[in-house]
Amino acid sequence: MDAQPGAAAPLVSFRDVAIRAGDRLLFCGTNWDIRSGEHWAIVGPNGAGKSLLAAALAGQVPVGHGSLTLQLAEGMLEVHDLGATHARRNQVVLVSLADQRGLLSRHAGYHQARWNASDAENGPTVESLLTRHSVEAINPFEVLPEQTEAAAFESRRQRAIALFGLSSLLQRRMKQLSNGETRKLILARAVVRGPRLLVLDDPMGGLDRTSRQDLAVLVDELARDGTTIVLATAREDEMPSCITHLLRVDGFRVIGEDTRARRLTAVEPERPSPPPAPRGTGAEFSTEQPLIDMKSVTVRYGEEVILDRIDFSLRRGEHVALLGPNGAGKSTLLSLILADNPQAYANHVRLFGRQRGTGESIWDIKARIGWVAPELLLHYPPDWSCLDVVCSGFFASVGLYRECSTLETTRARAVLAMLGLESHRRQRLAELSHGNQRLVLLGRAIVATPELLILDEPCQGLDASHTRMVNDAVDRAGRESHASIIYVTHHENEIPSCVTRILRLKSGRVVA
Numbered sequence: 001m002d003a004q005p006g007a008a009a010p011l012v013s014f015r016d017v018a019i020r021a022g023d024r025l026l027f028c029g030t031n032w033d034i035r036s037g038e039h040w041a042i043v044g045p046n047g048a049g050k051s052l053l054a055a056a057l058a059g060q061v062p063v064g065h066g067s068l069t070l071q072l073a074e075g076m077l078e079v080h081d082l083g084a085t086h087a088r089r090n091q092v093v094l095v096s097l098a099d100q101r102g103l104l105s106r107h108a109g110y111h112q113a114r115w116n117a118s119d120a121e122n123g124p125t126v127e128s129l130l131t132r133h134s135v136e137a138i139n140p141f142e143v144l145p146e147q148t149e150a151a152a153f154e155s156r157r158q159r160a161i162a163l164f165g166l167s168s169l170l171q172r173r174m175k176q177l178s179n180g181e182t183r184k185l186i187l188a189r190a191v192v193r194g195p196r197l198l199v200l201d202d203p204m205g206g207l208d209r210t211s212r213q214d215l216a217v218l219v220d221e222l223a224r225d226g227t228t229i230v231l232a233t234a235r236e237d238e239m240p241s242c243i244t245h246l247l248r249v250d251g252f253r254v255i256g257e258d259t260r261a262r263r264l265t266a267v268e269p270e271r272p273s274p275p276p277a278p279r280g281t282g283a284e285f286s287t288e289q290p291l292i293d294m295k296s297v298t299v300r301y302g303e304e305v306i307l308d309r310i311d312f313s314l315r316r317g318e319h320v321a322l323l324g325p326n327g328a329g330k331s332t333l334l335s336l337i338l339a340d341n342p343q344a345y346a347n348h349v350r351l352f353g354r355q356r357g358t359g360e361s362i363w364d365i366k367a368r369i370g371w372v373a374p375e376l377l378l379h380y381p382p383d384w385s386c387l388d389v390v391c392s393g394f395f396a397s398v399g400l401y402r403e404c405s406t407l408e409t410t411r412a413r414a415v416l417a418m419l420g421l422e423s424h425r426r427q428r429l430a431e432l433s434h435g436n437q438r439l440v441l442l443g444r445a446i447v448a449t450p451e452l453l454i455l456d457e458p459c460q461g462l463d464a465s466h467t468r469m470v471n472d473a474v475d476r477a478g479r480e481s482h483a484s485i486i487y488v489t490h491h492e493n494e495i496p497s498c499v500t501r502i503l504r505l506k507s508g509r510v511v512a
Contacts, residue, residue, distance in 0.1 A: 010035045011197070011228055012057065013069045019056045020064035022431075026252035027053060028065070039229040039242045041260075042249060045463045046435030049252035050232040051096065054201045057230060058094035070197070093195035095203055097434050099186045100378060103129075103174065126177070126185055127170040130157055135189045153192060160188040163218045165211070169327075176301065179374045179457070180206045180326030180490075187215065191222070198222060201232045202434065205460045206374055208325040208490045216240040234435060234463035290315045291452055291484055292337055293350040299332055299343045299508075306332045308508040316451070319478050319485040319498045324505035330488055333505070334373075334454060337486070339365040352451070366396040370445035370483070373456035377437055382430035386440045389429055390415055393444035415443040418473060420466075435461045442470060449481045456488040471496040 012034035018025040164184040183206040223242035246258040292314040299307040335341035344356040390412040391404045416422045459467040478498030504512035
């Protein structure tokens, strides 16, 4: 929209913008103004282009046509000039999944590194990752501005540590953090930079209810202090109260602007059911022995106890929800079941009727488990096609290194169709939206109809329609297969109807 005569120039101005993504131009003809005192949410279904628009706003993807300008403290600059100086790189800050992927690639190159003491005890601490040189990626030989700016940074740092509850984690190695704790660290690193414009792409993903509430309070405080907020989300119910306007997007185009009070509903298309998975010639299912049997399991690193005398069993056909706040020990418990954590050998941990350490290999166990988690997305090779990603579920591999049979390929395509992604089967995983990437990994988990299905926050980053789709698939797996299910979530209203038990952890102990 054009500015009214005499009105102040907008802080952000899109004029006939098209965003370049590879060899395509998307969001063609976009016009959008953000004015002082306004705080926006970019909303739309998974795959609508929310993350791409957020990245363009932060200058991380190129503008192929038109102009995108920012009226910042130093005056107007074109968006491609961002990051040219020390002052400008703190003016606009984007928080996205790429930040978490980047930290993990530098400090935790493979998923199991977190559970191996020799690896986990190396690498930077949370405290070192919150220093000014680390947060702003400053060259150690760079001359910084005057001490008053350093004092302001330290004030913001202490505030972020308190608001995100990071005090107890300061000496923890980055590799040892849970997914939710890592998200808190990344958000804290953004906040301490004191941006003029803070762009948050799915910031609530992976956070428990208390942390989501704390983050909303923090965002509201930043807005009151003069930071302009732009939030990209598929969950309109999680928006902080400061949000005043909605930019609705779909199909990589802007479809309208709303005030926050208005809501639109989406119609969910019907999805075809996949055919049965090809089965091997393994042993018959046993109804006698539990799939999982843990007695007084304790996991510690140094003096820190992560799991404290946990008892847990799961029989075939049982479906349990695993709940608890960030840092409760959920990920560590799952690491024992997934055969990733070597401390299983020092505990009473029986998986599929065998005590760990009695001759079974890690891959013998993984071949019987379907698994999806936010960490898997962060570590999965982004260049694999969606079809190959799903097919890798037949081999419990991260990547596809063996050729699938015709029957397996047919099953994989049917699973993609059930999830509404069959038309994307040849696309690279990295080319999909974050939400659709998670759906592809869910397909990987269920494609071989495993004996045990571990779904660690499978709906993180998904809109309401896709969340229903995921849980319908989970319920179908619970009804129609022999699989037992462990379902982890921070949203108790999303627990699928097939779940009959709840295991709640807090500070490493079973509390319910």
